[in-house]
Amino acid sequence: MNNINHEEDKLIEQLKQEADASRPGFSVDLHAKICDAIDAEVQRPSLLPTPVVKMPRYTWQVLATIASTVAVVAIAWLAISSYLGPDTAPLPNPGNNPIVQTPVTPDLPAPEPAIAEADAEALAALQDLMASTTQAPGKLGNEMTTMLAEKENALSIERINFSGDRLFDHFPNFVP
Amino acid sequence: MSMPDDSELVAQAKKGSATSFEEIVRRYQVRLLHFLRKWNNVADAEDLLQETFLRAWRKLDQYEDRWAFSTWLFTIARRLSYQADRRQRPEPVDPASGILDREIAMPPTPGDDSLWQLARRELTEPQWTAVWLYYVEDMPIKEIACVVEKSDSSVKVLLFRARKKLAQAIQTDRARTQGDLLQ
Numbered sequence: 001m002n003n004i005n006h007e008e009d010k011l012i013e014q015l016k017q018e019a020d021a022s023r024p025g026f027s028v029d030l031h032a033k034i035c036d037a038i039d040a041e042v043q044r045p046s047l048l049p050t051p052v053v054k055m056p057r058y059t060w061q062v063l064a065t066i067a068s069t070v071a072v073v074a075i076a077w078l079a080i081s082s083y084l085g086p087d088t089a090p091l092p093n094p095g096n097n098p099i100v101q102t103p104v105t106p107d108l109p110a111p112e113p114a115i116a117e118a119d120a121e122a123l124a125a126l127q128d129l130m131a132s133t134t135q136a137p138g139k140l141g142n143e144m145t146t147m148l149a150e151k152e153n154a155l156s157i158e159r160i161n162f163s164g165d166r167l168f169d170h171f172p173n174f175v176p
Numbered sequence: 177m178s179m180p181d182d183s184e185l186v187a188q189a190k191k192g193s194a195t196s197f198e199e200i201v202r203r204y205q206v207r208l209l210h211f212l213r214k215w216n217n218v219a220d221a222e223d224l225l226q227e228t229f230l231r232a233w234r235k236l237d238q239y240e241d242r243w244a245f246s247t248w249l250f251t252i253a254r255r256l257s258y259q260a261d262r263r264q265r266p267e268p269v270d271p272a273s274g275i276l277d278r279e280i281a282m283p284p285t286p287g288d289d290s291l292w293q294l295a296r297r298e299l300t301e302p303q304w305t306a307v308w309l310y311y312v313e314d315m316p317i318k319e320i321a322c323v324v325e326k327s328d329s330s331v332k333v334l335l336f337r338a339r340k341k342l343a344q345a346i347q348t349d350r351a352r353t354q355g356d357l358l359q
Contacts, residue, residue, distance in 0.1 A: 007343050007346075008339050008343055011291075011339065011342055011343055011346065012311055012339070014291055015291055015292065015295070015307070015311055015312070016311055016312065018290045018291050018292055019210070019292065019308075019311075019312040022210070022213075022290065022292075023206070023210050024206060024209050024210055024213065025206070026202075026205065026206050027205075027209075030205065030209070030222055030225070031201060031202060031205055033222075033226065034201050034205070034225070034226050034229050034230075035194075035198045035201060037226055037229075037230055038194055038197060038198065038201070038229065038230065038233050039194060041230060041233060041234070042192075042194050
């Protein structure tokens with residue numbers, strides 16, 4: 001064991017001696033060359049590009065939070081309004097679902113004596129009004145359709161007339 | 177008037193004093209060149225030395241005071257030397273794993289017959305660097321660990337194995353020489 005350590009000590013000593021023997025001297029020229037390179041580095045204008053002014057990360061986080069919040073609120077508002085809003089709700093079609101009026105049959109029991117005759121007349125008038133009201137959208141739709149069709153026909157006739165006029169105007173040009 | 181120590185010179189250089197940095201160059205020029213010449217020819221070693229100081233100057237703001245400035249310089253020099261060596265020849269590949277292996281011993285520099293040449297032939301690059309810094313530069317284990325980018329205990333293992341390998345290589349050389357003489 002001691003022999004091994006002794007060998008290693010000798011080895012280390014030899015390594016140190018050889019390193020000292022090969023140690024280079026101080027070179028003034030090399031020093032000057034390095035110093036010149038450093039001076040040139042100092043005087044050289046920076047090759048780095050001008051740093052771009054960036055918004056700090058905190059600002060981006062705040063903006064992202066606000067944008068996502070606004071988006072969530074908008075989506076929620078649209079969803080709720082489409083669910084509850086009257087504008088987008090389907091319109092009832094009175095033509096398809098007519099109000100079924102209970103037929104008044106003579107078998108019905110006599111009205112309560114508490115209801116006066118005037119009240120019965122008012123009730124009948126109200127039922128007529130309700131019937132006319134429920135049929136009104138259908139009538140209005142029919143009238144609008146008719147009106148639009150007439151308008152389209154009028155426009156078509158106007159276009160035909162206009163084309164005819166133009167053809168008539170240019171007709172002499174085609175005749176030799 | 178006492179000479180300013182490294183930390184004072186570095187502090188002044190960080191403020192832009194090229195004169196202070198040139199004093200640092202003067203202090204470490206020989207030591208770094210000595211180290212670099214063991215791995216490169218004279219011209220390449222001088223170029224690498226200049227590049228080491230230039231890089232240190234450029235990256236001076238990244239230097240941390242917890243390490244000695246010499247440790248930082250040797251770290252830069254070692255990396256540059258290794259990169260230059262890698263550019264000159266392909267990276268050794270471990271045939272078993274097929275991956276790049278930095279731990280394979282480097283070929284010796286032609287024309288160098290010293291014990292250090294034997295060390296270069298027998299030792300891996302981290303082992304060689306650890307031996308050089310420990311026995312020639314008298315650098316503490318902790319600082320060597322920084323240069324070779326390993327833990328303190330790894331550096332101790334590197335040194336132990338390096339000594340064993342070298343002693344064994346010397347014995348083998350002696351046995352071969354005696355055999356040659358007997359023939």
